[in-house]
Amino acid sequence: MKPKVIVYKKVDLSVLHLLREHCELTYYEKLDAETYPTFVKQLHHAHGLMGSGLKVDKALLEQAPHLKVVSNISVGYDNLDLPELSARGIMATNTPNVLNDTVADTIMGIMLAAARRITELDRYVKDGKWKSQIGEKEFGVDVHHKTLGIIGMGGIGASIAQRAYFGFGMNILYHNRSRKPEYEQKYSARYCSMDELLQQSDFVCLMTPLTPETVKLIGEREFKLMKKSAIFINGSRGATVDEDALVHALKNKEILAAGLDVYLQEPVPEDHPLLSLENAVTVPHIGSATYETRMGMAMLAAENLISGLRGELPPNLLNKEFSK
Numbered sequence: 001m002k003p004k005v006i007v008y009k010k011v012d013l014s015v016l017h018l019l020r021e022h023c024e025l026t027y028y029e030k031l032d033a034e035t036y037p038t039f040v041k042q043l044h045h046a047h048g049l050m051g052s053g054l055k056v057d058k059a060l061l062e063q064a065p066h067l068k069v070v071s072n073i074s075v076g077y078d079n080l081d082l083p084e085l086s087a088r089g090i091m092a093t094n095t096p097n098v099l100n101d102t103v104a105d106t107i108m109g110i111m112l113a114a115a116r117r118i119t120e121l122d123r124y125v126k127d128g129k130w131k132s133q134i135g136e137k138e139f140g141v142d143v144h145h146k147t148l149g150i151i152g153m154g155g156i157g158a159s160i161a162q163r164a165y166f167g168f169g170m171n172i173l174y175h176n177r178s179r180k181p182e183y184e185q186k187y188s189a190r191y192c193s194m195d196e197l198l199q200q201s202d203f204v205c206l207m208t209p210l211t212p213e214t215v216k217l218i219g220e221r222e223f224k225l226m227k228k229s230a231i232f233i234n235g236s237r238g239a240t241v242d243e244d245a246l247v248h249a250l251k252n253k254e255i256l257a258a259g260l261d262v263y264l265q266e267p268v269p270e271d272h273p274l275l276s277l278e279n280a281v282t283v284p285h286i287g288s289a290t291y292e293t294r295m296g297m298a299m300l301a302a303e304n305l306i307s308g309l310r311g312e313l314p315p316n317l318l319n320k321e322f323s324k
């Protein structure tokens with residue numbers, strides 16, 4: 001008998017074909033108030049779950065007594081209660097690396113947009129405000145040859161460093177809990193304390209996972225340490241930043257600008273103070289959002305799921321306990 005699998009996110013047909021070869025599939029393009037009650041009923045019989053963003057915690061797992069594998073279609077897995085999954089013998093997987101280049105492209109785009117005020121000036125043109133030759137009021141700041149500080153120099157951080165170093169001649173600083181000699185060599189990146197990184201960088205890019213340690217990693221104190229000319233970029237998760245402190249820093253010109261892909265609440269509420277600030281570039285969590293990359297992520301997630309359901313150790317297994 002084929003294992004029962006629920007996919008709760010829209011994926012390409014080829015991914016569904018692959019899954020159907022190996023599993024009995026229930027497919028939701030998305031979960032909403034209408035579909036959720038049926039989804040929960042089906043969870044009672046499911047062996048596998050694949051999608052992204054759903055909070056997989058004790059309460060949900062209580063409804064899923066037969067679950068064997070939870071396959072996230074994302075690299076971040078802060079939506080998963082990993083200790084609870086491990087305690088129940090359920091494997092969890094994610095999709096690292098396939099998205100590094102795409103997310104790094106997005107981050108470079110946001111950096112450039114914030115520094116050169118591209119989204120703000122796009123509105124200026126479309127609103128009919130371009131009436132004469134531009135002057136200092138429309139000037140931005142350079143990106144090339146500036147100092148970029150990356151907090152969370154992992155797969156994505158390194159792809160950002162690669163673009164910044166080779167493409168823009170930037171000087172790279174980074175901070176992690178552990179040093180990465182490989183990136184020091186490849187991108188002449190210098191490891192430093194977080195405070196030094198904040199003080200020295202023209203661009204501060206946050207790329208850590210969301211963990212108990214990184215909640216509000218950047219707050220009032222950290223914004224005060226940054227240069228007044230600094231541009232802050234968040235590509236990690238909204239909760240790694242104290243958003244009130246960010247709004248305060250932007251309004252009071254403690255920093256020059258910010259570029260944001262992630263927010264504490266997503267979708268970000270229409271009346272969020274960040275949305276009324278000209279010096280904040282705000283995009284809707286589009287880091288990995290290209291056809292090619294989302295397809296690659298979904299395919300990898302399907303492979304992880306199938307492998308786990310066969311009783312193998314999936315390539316991107318997250319629970320350390322299972323690999324022992």
Ligand SMILES: NC(=O)C1=CN([C@@H]2O[C@H](COP(=O)(O)OP(=O)(O)OC[C@H]3O[C@@H](n4cnc5c(N)ncnc54)[C@H](OP(=O)(O)O)[C@@H]3O)[C@@H](O)[C@H]2O)C=CC1
Nearest residue numbers: 076152153154155156176177178208209213235236287288
């Ligand atoms: N905006 C978007 O669309 C996307 C956002 N993301 C986010 O980016 C995150 C990173 O992804 P990825 O690069 O693949 O992950 P990696 O695990 O490859 O890299 C994360 C890096 O963060 C460092 N890190 C972890 N904890 C801390 C800490 N407390 N202080 C400083 N550094 C820390 C790690 O180094 P060390 O262990 O040495 O500390 C590691 O090098 C994801 O978890 C997700 O939240 C990912 C994809 C798309």
Ligand SMILES: O=CC(=O)O
Nearest residue numbers: 073074075076288
């Ligand atoms: O935010 C996206 C992810 O892959 O994590």
